[in-house]
Amino acid sequence: MRKFLASAIIAALLFPATQSAMAVVDKFSEAQTGLSYTVYRPSNTLSIPRKIFQLNDCLPGEEQWLYAKYGGSARYLEIMETKAGLKCSDPGLAKLLPSVVINGIKAKVYVYCDPANAASYKKCGSADIVRMGGYLIFTTKAGKSLSGTEIQVQGIGGITYAQLVTVAKGLKPVG
Secondary structure (H helix, E strand, O other): OHHHHHHHHHHHHHHHHHHHHHHOOOHHHHHHOOOOEOOEEEOOOOOOOEEEEEEEOOOOOOOOEEEEEEEOOOOEEEEEEEEOOOOOOOOOOOEEEEEEEEOOEEEEEEEOOOOOOHHHHHHOOHHHHHHHOEEEEEEOOOOOOOEOEEEEEEEEOOOOHHHHHHHHHOEEEOO
16 A cells, blocks of 8 residues: 555656646747758747747748747847748848847847938937837858858847847757
């Protein structure tokens, strides 16, 4: 009876842990299995929970591109990844700012400023990303067996330039 009771207690303690471990699915790793470019997983999302993860069709005959959204409709962070050299999304009209280096790679910095208002457009800078939104875009080098990746990290609704840089620097290759 003691052996049975001990076995039952051990099984009860182990089963929930095993169950929850199996339930955790890493969408980024899962996506990597079907793509020829390196997939990068964020290690810092500013404590904003992920709401969307999807692979989207690009051009006919081309690989899908990865889209992950963190946050809601007013304040959110987006990460978009595609095979280097492909343009699968259009971030929209934005002002190019001085570049920044992300993990040894030069990244273009953009802020969403209205070019119709010439005076404010001219003054618009990285400090305006928190108010207007903006993004960083850069291309990683190819790996041993995977192509390079074009990555866009975008923030809207209170995400600062420094936070975009932090998120971009925290992207790690799946593998």
